[in-house]
Amino acid sequence: MEHFLRGIPNTHMAKAKAITGELPQIKILILGNSHAANGIDPKYLSKKAYNLAQGAQTLDIDYSLLNKYKDDLSALEYVIVPISYHSLWFKLSELKYYRWMAKYNNIYFDIDIEHNPLKKFLLFDNVIKVKLKNLKQYYWENDLLLPDFKEGFFSAPPATDISALSESGESKAKDFSVNDLDALYSENLKYLKGIIDIANDKGAKVLFITIPCYPTYIDNLKKQQLSLMHQTMDNLENGKDVFYLDLLEDGRKLSLQDFANGDHLSHIGAEKFTMKLDSIIKDIENQSIATQQAIEN
DSSP states (O other): OHHHHHTSOOHHHHHHHHHHTTGGGOSEEEOSSHHHHTTOOGGGSSSOEEEOOOTTOOHHHHHHHHHHHTTTOTTOOEEEEEOOTTGGGOOGGGOTTTGGGHHHHHHHSOOOSSOOGGGGOGGGSSOHHHHHHHHIIIIITOOOOOOOOBTTBOOOOOOOOHHHHHHHHHHHHHHTOOSOSSTTHHHHHHHHHHHHHHHHHHTOEEEEEEOOOOHHHHHTSOHHHHHHHHHHHHHHOOSSSEEEEEOGGGGGGSOGGGEEETTEEOHHHHHHHHHHHHHHHHHHHHHHHHHHHHHHO
């Protein structure tokens, strides 16, 4: 049964296969959670890019993926890591409703993030009744097919109901708020520094970025948690090869159609956002050239 379960398509399987042949050409690697998976479209970046972000992907997985592929990323120039409001306090393997997804990284990317041999089997992922239903849907009913994606980007349709969008923003902000600002903070900070170290060894720059969200999401964030996030990222930024771009408030300038829900951009919003991101990268490039020329003169 395990063999057939692994044959059912999922986004982890698809991205693990797709990125393998592209690694030597990738100049921009996009990591992170669904905010990036839906929010950064590589086709609007001037340099060859791949979006390796996934829903509920946390910083431990970002670090492990970069560490796994670092030797094959021979052309790497930029690593983009989204920093969401909750990033410094979440870990996929400890999230009650999403931790089942952690083993997909163990299985398809071969990164042992849970250090448990049983976490490498889909058969133990859920009750057998659910597994049998999945097998029937895929092999007999031709269901459970993946949506199309290019360079790892998943296109999200725009929202149509402003009331539902507003409620979604408020609800997600509450879901991502934590009571203990010490829990997992030091561990996640270690992963951020690890990403920086790998990028430095590759001669690549790191762009930490907070992606725009809908105003009701922004308005319901806890000030203390948000402040610590900003303080942490400001301390990591050096303006030379590590940058932090806080574009969260840009969400107030976007329209209904730019959002899929309260904390995700639609494909329309992703196009606008990625084009702005591309412009920022070009500015960083020009600044680096100017600095190098000043040193040489």
